[in-house]
Amino acid sequence: MFAMLFALLAVDPVAVETVLTLEPLPEEDDLFFERPVDLAVDARGGIYVLDIEAKRVFIYDKSGSFKKAFGSSGSAPGEFTFSGRRGSGTGFIAVYGERLYVFDGARREISVFGLADLKFQKALPFKTQRSRTNAFWTIDENTFLFYQRTFTEAGPREVVRLLDGEGKELALLMENEITGFRPRGRRGRGRPRGPITITAFSPSTVVGYDAVNRRIIAGYSETAGFGIYDAKGKNTKNLSFKIPRMEVTQTDKEEYNSQERMKSGRLKAEFPEQKQFYQRVISIGKEGFLVFNISPLYRDITGFMIDEKGQVKARFNFHCGENGDLLGESGRLFAIRTNEEGDFSIEEIGLKPKG
Numbered sequence: 001m002f003a004m005l006f007a008l009l010a011v012d013p014v015a016v017e018t019v020l021t022l023e024p025l026p027e028e029d030d031l032f033f034e035r036p037v038d039l040a041v042d043a044r045g046g047i048y049v050l051d052i053e054a055k056r057v058f059i060y061d062k063s064g065s066f067k068k069a070f071g072s073s074g075s076a077p078g079e080f081t082f083s084g085r086r087g088s089g090t091g092f093i094a095v096y097g098e099r100l101y102v103f104d105g106a107r108r109e110i111s112v113f114g115l116a117d118l119k120f121q122k123a124l125p126f127k128t129q130r131s132r133t134n135a136f137w138t139i140d141e142n143t144f145l146f147y148q149r150t151f152t153e154a155g156p157r158e159v160v161r162l163l164d165g166e167g168k169e170l171a172l173l174m175e176n177e178i179t180g181f182r183p184r185g186r187r188g189r190g191r192p193r194g195p196i197t198i199t200a201f202s203p204s205t206v207v208g209y210d211a212v213n214r215r216i217i218a219g220y221s222e223t224a225g226f227g228i229y230d231a232k233g234k235n236t237k238n239l240s241f242k243i244p245r246m247e248v249t250q251t252d253k254e255e256y257n258s259q260e261r262m263k264s265g266r267l268k269a270e271f272p273e274q275k276q277f278y279q280r281v282i283s284i285g286k287e288g289f290l291v292f293n294i295s296p297l298y299r300d301i302t303g304f305m306i307d308e309k310g311q312v313k314a315r316f317n318f319h320c321g322e323n324g325d326l327l328g329e330s331g332r333l334f335a336i337r338t339n340e341e342g343d344f345s346i347e348e349i350g351l352k353p354k355g
Helices: 002-009 250-257
Strands: 015-021 036-041 047-051 056-060 066-070 091-096 099-104 109-114 120-125 131-140 143-152 155-164 169-177 196-199 205-210 215-220 225-230 235-240 267-270 280-283 289-294 300-306 312-319 325-329 332-338 344-352
Touching: 036 325, 036 332, 036 344, 047 091, 091 131, 099 131, 131 155, 131 205, 143 205, 155 205, 169 205, 169 215, 169 225, 205 280, 215 280, 250 267, 280 325, 289 325, 312 344
Parallel strands: 036 091, 196 267
Antiparallel strands: 015 344, 036 047, 047 056, 056 066, 091 099, 099 109, 109 120, 131 143, 143 155, 155 169, 205 215, 215 225, 225 235, 280 289, 289 300, 300 312, 325 332, 332 344
């Protein structure tokens, strides 16, 4: 393992350049990013940024100039909630054809808008079971890819599946038991005793979508590999690669325990010696894939560029900042970044491997 780690660390890092920076929001309109989490790109290059705290979608043209914002908080058709009473909110956005799709994690439904006028058209509910949606993509106007954590009598599980517009399962791609936490014990009258123990950096399901080639990537990070599926959920290829499991350092432990959710006393973390092989995967067009881990608080990324044959082409390191993220959309990479004051900026980045 040490020989492989040494060899991979000798691989050249990929050069990162800024391709496009989205224009700052106009202060005179009292607009600002509060928590942007996802974005989509239409066929003309327009960019749609979803902010789940502002309860709005911010729209830019292909050159990165700000055009308008729409959306509002509420429970009426076409309005957004995102945050529930328990846990952080989730929301996702997608474009397919001439429609914009916004998934509201708190309401567990998709709101569909027309791209031309941004008018609300319909809502598609997905309320068949208790679940938390970790990722969502629109495959076509009646096929949706969901990666969810579900809670059933059999225990908590991670599920990757295709659903139609009525919530009917079209294909089950992957289902894994969640093993990274131990529930609290019980004491008199069923009251919980002590914190929930969670295992940090434990293996999990990893999902991505390549809209250019209409293929789904799904794997389990206990192993260095993933499966590739077509738009109907059929497994067409399995890819494996040689990357190391990085050690969990004292810095990793301190950052993990610095998260707000860990300060409440309801959670207690235990740490393995090594992290999962990878935590995220993004398709990057003809260059292949990025597989990486991202730190929980400061969002530092460490990973590798993998080609279509599973060969390691370059190392990848990037810093997003607190509440930042790295997103893939139609073969393009977008970084949500924050500075020391907590201000957000969004840019498209390009990668240039050496050699």
